[in-house]
Amino acid sequence: MRLWILIVAAVILSSISLFLGATNITPTDLLDFSSDEAEIFYISRIPRLVAIILAGMGMSIAGLIMQSLSRNKFVSPTTAGTLDAAKLGILISMLFFAGASYTQQIIFSFAFALIGTLVFMQILNRIKFKDAIFIPLIGIMYGNILSSITVFFAYENDLLQNIDAWLMGDFSLIIKGRYELLYVSIPVLIIAYIYANRFTVAGMGEDFAKNLGVRYKFVLNLGLVLVALISTTVVLTVGVIPFLGLIVPNLVSIFKGDNLAKTLPHTAVLGVVFLLACDIIGRVIIYPYEIPINLTVGVIGSAIFLIMLFRGRAYAK
Amino acid sequence: MRNSTKIIILAVLALIFVGLYAFYDIKGGFSYAFPRRLIKILAMSVTGVAIAYSTVVFQTITHNRILTPSVMGLDSMYMVVQTFIYFFLGSTSILVMNKYLNFSISIIAMVLFALILYRTLFRADKYPIYFLLLVGMILGTLLGSATTFLQVLIDPNEYLNLQSKMFASFSKVNADLLWIGLAILIVAFIYGFRIMSQLDVMSLGRENAINLGVNYDKLVMNVLVLSSVLIATSTALVGPITFFGLIVANLSYQFLTTYKHSVLILGASLISIIALVGGQFIIEHVFELSTTLSVIINFVGGIYFIYLLLRESRSAG
Amino acid sequence: MIQVKELSKFFGKKAVVDNVSVTIETGKITSFIGPNGAGKSTLLSMVSRLLNADTGEVLLDTNDIRRIKSDDFAKRVSILKQSNFMNVRLTIRELVSFGRYPYSKGRLSEEDIKFVDQALDYMNLTDMQDQFLDELSGGQRQRAFIAMVIAQDTDYVLLDEPLNNLDMKHSVQIMKILRKLVDELGKTVIIVLHDINFASVYSDRIVALKDGRVIKEGPTNDIINSDALKQIYDMDIPVQEQNGCRICVYFNSH
Incomplete structure (x- = not known):
């Protein structure tokens, strides 16, 4: 899997994404800045593309970081309760502050995502039975519990509709002014790149990391903060996108191995390609309507994950 | 305490909750409210007993105490079939209008699904239990996403409502199928009496069971059909409740330390009635919550599930 | 008499049991020996109906075992495999009582109880x-399972490596009991053995x-000679x- 092929694919899919939609826009329309087409393009299409690119990169990298830190291929924001914790955080902020401001939602969601992931990592430390399959099972269940708490409070406070909206990852609502939070992932990605080697080392275990002079606790916590930041920004702007952080890094690792510094660019770009492809499928199938992205990714992602599970057993033996 | 004493205690508790639910705080139009409550009690009892029964026998033939038909995605299959029929044949199709025909088709599809699942996954002890569990959960996610996906295709604007219109829930019990569900349950129990002792032998494992003259393949086939029919019944009546079977079956194993299926199934059935009718009573009348019982069951079930996983893993590793 | 006729079993393309014909004489201990992967356990599993053969047949007296009803077969032939993993918690007596299942279908008669008592006694398990x-x-667990098979009261008793994971003392104990089953009760025992010397000392045929x-x-x-x-x-x-x-001294051979 060569990087430039992925990049070319991303560029092609991006241009398809830009010119696909209920309003037919041709490149010549854009020359006239005052036309309706150009306005739609700048207010809706470009923000949407940027959102997909940032979310795709972000979620994939978040998954990659979690997998190196836990040394488990199947740990990701979907399978460690991170996304569910972020959702719970949004709900709590809405409960405490009537009509919580965006900033309040961000802070709560981030705090919960961070704490939620930390708690899971703590549970991991206590489990002696570190089976590759066992850990994500616990993680999924943990996410289910967090999610049922969210639904419970949502029911009691008549917020179920809002929560359902959060559940549905959806790019169709992305317009100018509603996605800029995602730019947070850019510095996060840069930090992730700088620290890539240290994440790999930290994943080898505390003793190993200390031996190589890596500040284990610091790197571990940094990794979790980055993951929580990405998850929060994605959940708040787009909604939940399941499986992305799980399957993209795994697909890359099948071809490129597990050296983070080497696989990070591939993972980021493949995340973009995958999400763009899913988004385009969702927009084409019932054109001019749209299928929310989390459904498309949910169907394709879970199917790919199942295949990976069976294949993983095939080559593990 | 002897098992017969324990069963009597469970039966008394079940009766108390049924009585409370039927008569507590029944104001004004007694003749209006009372029959409605009775229908609801009956629906919950039929559901609970069907789930308890199917889970215990399913766990016996698959030789484990963690996998349940629901966890393996059988009730998601019900939803898929329903949506499929609706999607391809439309809401006016005879398969949608005629509830009995519709129900029969769902049962046939679920039996097929269960057989395929069994043949590919359980035969020959090829896969470890946690692997099957993860596969089951992801399969459930896949089927769930596929269901919603189809619903969006049916009606992109109203799919959230479609979900509640098409499927039953605790607050909207499907009373039309109640009597046929009750009939199925009775037939299932009459059949059950004939295989109880074979199931007891089955818990010694495949090889011992064959040694003692159990026609293993035939019994497995019959039990798979039996569980599928029962799960179809319960899902049609109140919708899916993923972790309920797991809770009641394991509580029954823990409370009634015996290998005798007649006792285990009776115990699990009574625990189900206590949990559903009692739980619903407490939600409606004690805490006056607006949440549904499924949310609470998912919460409690999730925690109990993690507990079971951790306990099992300790004995495994 | 059990007759194995041209029996084969394939796992994939590989024949694990390849056109095997063997006659088991009654009233004797017959041991199946051979290197790992020779097909001993697979053969035993097919004789006991745990596994279906791909080609060939197994005759019990003159009947193809596939045509015998499950519970009739269970009254004639019993099999004990090496792994006895169970989900349920049973007492020794409960387990041994299961040996009467082919006769009682779960409801023990006076006679069944007598058989269970005798089997427990035979294996010195009555006190526990x-x-x-x-x-x-x-x-002890291995003895309990053998007691179950004794209670099953079959003419043929098949055992797959019953000495696995047992120490010397218990291995000898089990083999002596099997010898007694043949000599005193007239059973026919077929046993898969890993240790050639146990086969040599205790079996009639190999x-x-x-x-x-x-x-x-x-x-x-x-069979037990260098050639x-x-x-x-x-x-x-x-x-x-x-x-x-005859003792095979294989420890320093090449």
Whole structure:
């Protein structure tokens, strides 16, 4: 899997994404800045593309970081309760502050995502039975519990509709002014790149990391903060996108191995390609309507994950 | 305490909750409210007993105490079939209008699904239990996403409502199928009496069971059909409740330390009635919550599930 | 009499049991021996109906075992495999009572209870009959399972490596009991053994398998000699006679 092929694919899919939609826009329309087409393009299409690119990169990298830190291929924001914790955080902020401001939602969601992931990592430390399959099972269940708490409070406070909206990852609502939070992932990605080697080392275990002079606790916590930041920004702007952080890094690792510094660019770009492809499928199938992205990714992602599970057993033996 | 004493205690508790639910705080139009409550009690009892029964026998033939038909995605299959029929044949199709025909088709599809699942996954002890569990959960996610996906295709604007219109829930019990569900349950129990002792032998494992003259393949086939029919019944009546079977079956194993299926199934059935009718009573009348019982069951079930996983893993590793 | 006729079993393309024909004589202990992967356990599983053969047939007296009803077969032939993992917690007595299932279908008659008592007594388990299986040592648990098979009261008793994970004392104990089953109760025992010396000392006949085929077959003394052993194991194994028993001294051979 060569990087430039992925990049070319991303560029092609991006241009398809830009010119696909209920309003037919041709490149010549854009020359006239005052036309309706150009306005739609700048207010809706470009923000949407940027959102997909940032979310795709972000979620994939978040998954990659979690997998190196836990040394488990199947740990990701979907399978460690991170996304569910972020959702719970949004709900709590809405409960405490009537009509919580965006900033309040961000802070709560981030705090919960961070704490939620930390708690899971703590549970991991206590489990002696570190089976590759066992850990994500616990993680999924943990996410289910967090999610049922969210639904419970949502029911009691008549917020179920809002929560359902959060559940549905959806790019169709992305317009100018509603996605800029995602730019947070850019510095996060840069930090992730700088620290890539240290994440790999930290994943080898505390003793190993200390031996190589890596500040284990610091790197571990940094990794979790980055993951929580990405998850929060994605959940708040787009909604939940399941499986992305799980399957993209795994697909890359099948071809490129597990050296983070080497696989990070591939993972980021493949995340973009995958999400763009899913988004385009969702927009084409019932054109001019749209299928929310989390459904498309949910169907394709879970199917790919199942295949990976069976294949993983095939080559593990 | 002897098992017969324990069963009597469970039966008394079940009766108390049924009585409370039927008569507590029944104001004004007694003749209006009372029959409605009775229908609801009956629906919950039929559901609970069907789930308890199917889970215990399913766990016996698959030789484990963690996998349940629901966890393996059988009730998601019900939803898929329903949506499929609706999607391809439309809401006016005879398969949608005629509830009995519709129900029969769902049962046939679920039996097929269960057989395929069994043949590919359980035969020959090829896969470890946690692997099957993860596969089951992801399969459930896949089927769930596929269901919603189809619903969006049916009606992109109203799919959230479609979900509640098409499927039953605790607050909207499907009373039309109640009597046929009750009939199925009775037939299932009459059949059950004939295989109880074979199931007891089955818990010694495949090889011992064959040694003692159990026609293993035939019994497995019959039990798979039996569980599928029962799960179809319960899902049609109140919708899916993923972790309920797991809770009641394991509580029954823990409370009634015996290998005798007649006792285990009776115990699990009574625990189900206590949990559903009692739980619903407490939600409606004690805490006056607006949440549904499924949310609470998912919460409690999730925690109990993690507990079971951790306990099992300790004995495994 | 059990007759195995041209029996084969394939796993994928590989024949694990390859066109095997063998006759089991009644009232004797017959041991299946051979290197790992020779097909001993697979053969035993097919004889006991745990596994279906791909080609060939197994005759019990003159009937194809596939045509015999499950519970009738369970009254004639019993099988004990090496792994006895169970989900349920049972006492020794409960387990042994299961041996009567082919007759009682779960409701024990007076006669069934007598059989269970006798089996427990036979295996010296009467004093500990109410203990749970998971509280027992490996040897005790193995005895409990053998007691179940005794209660099953079949003419043929098949055992797959019953000495696995047992120490010397318990291994000898089990083999002596099997000998007694044959000599005193007139049973026919077929046993898969890993340890050639247990086969030599306790069995009447030996069937040696290699690569899925029967390579040698006959009375014990015909098999336990250096020539035959060389063919079976590809090793030069000196055989010494001690108190009337032939012992293979294979530890430093090549």
